[in-house]
Amino acid sequence: MLARPYATTRPGTFDNSTVAGVLEYEEHDLASPTSDKNRLPTFTPTLPQINDMTAVSNYTAKLRSLASAAYPVAVPLIVDREFFFTVGLGTHPCAAGVPINGSTCQGPNGTARFAASINNVSFVLPSTALLQSHYTGMSGGVYASNFPFAPAHPFNYAGTPPNNTNVVNGTRALVLPFGAAMELVMQDTSILGAESHPLHLHGFNFFVVGQGSGNYDPASDPARFNLVDPVERNTVGVPAGGWVAIRFRADNPGVWFMHCHLEVHMSWGLKMAWLVLDGSRPEQKLPPPPADLPKC
Secondary structure (H helix, E strand, C coil), X not given: CEECCCCCCCCCCCCCCCEECCCCCCCCCCCCCHHXXXXXXXXXXXXXXXXXXXXXHHHHCCCXXXXXXXXXXXXXXXXXXXXXXXXXXXXXXXXXXXXCCCCCCCCCCCCEEEEEEECCEEECCCCCCHHHHHHHCCCCCCCECCCCCCXXXXXXXXXXXXXXXXXXXXXXXXXXXXXXXXXXXXXECXXXXXXXXXXXXXXXXXXXXXXXXXXXXXXXXXXXXXXXXXXXXXXXXXXXXXXXXXXXXXXXXEEEEEEECCHHHHHCCCEEEEEECCCCCHHHCCCCCCCCCCCC
């Protein structure tokens, strides 16, 4: 068994060599002599290149759920809310008086530092926990409930990037009613280079119903969605220069982060928060914090 990393960015400082492992299976066929097994051929797989996006897309597109009576697929067939998120990098201008390309302002063009965003909003962690603020009803000054449903200014996402690559800072949440069926399309952008982003959602599993290259087309791409046996995940890679579509039901009240699992991108702000409201029944409401919860 052979394996190697997959990376769509410029070569980094990680070990990109091939790793090998040997699997030994427990013997069940005692009638088969060992000499026969020694004559069996050894197959060595041919691995794709470290940045082979086509190989990765072809593989992930084949993933399926079992969709059986024992493992049913509860993908929402009718959605109540549709969202379109751009996912990618951006810039922040260097602060006045900060040395260009100094230790605190290193960026792509000598006048800005790196940032990352979802729908051009670079998330800023608050000093008070989002869940605490929501539960106590004291969200004022902690977060805003106006995260954008779609980009404010559409552009050719997978093509030539806009001249202005600056993002805005914000601590914003997107509010969902309990039980709403969600459809989210996440589109990679070419700003500072197209790149695959592994997006992880806390609090939920979701179904990956579609993916593709280039810009998402809402007129034609939904017709190719897999609503029969889509794979169920809590993390999905947004293809470099492409898009991925997921569906889930917002049936877990609380505040839940969704973020890129590349640590540096998350530190640059590539994250956001979903706020799921309480349902009508007691078991659909956010429980209080435990009595022994440590206080800061």
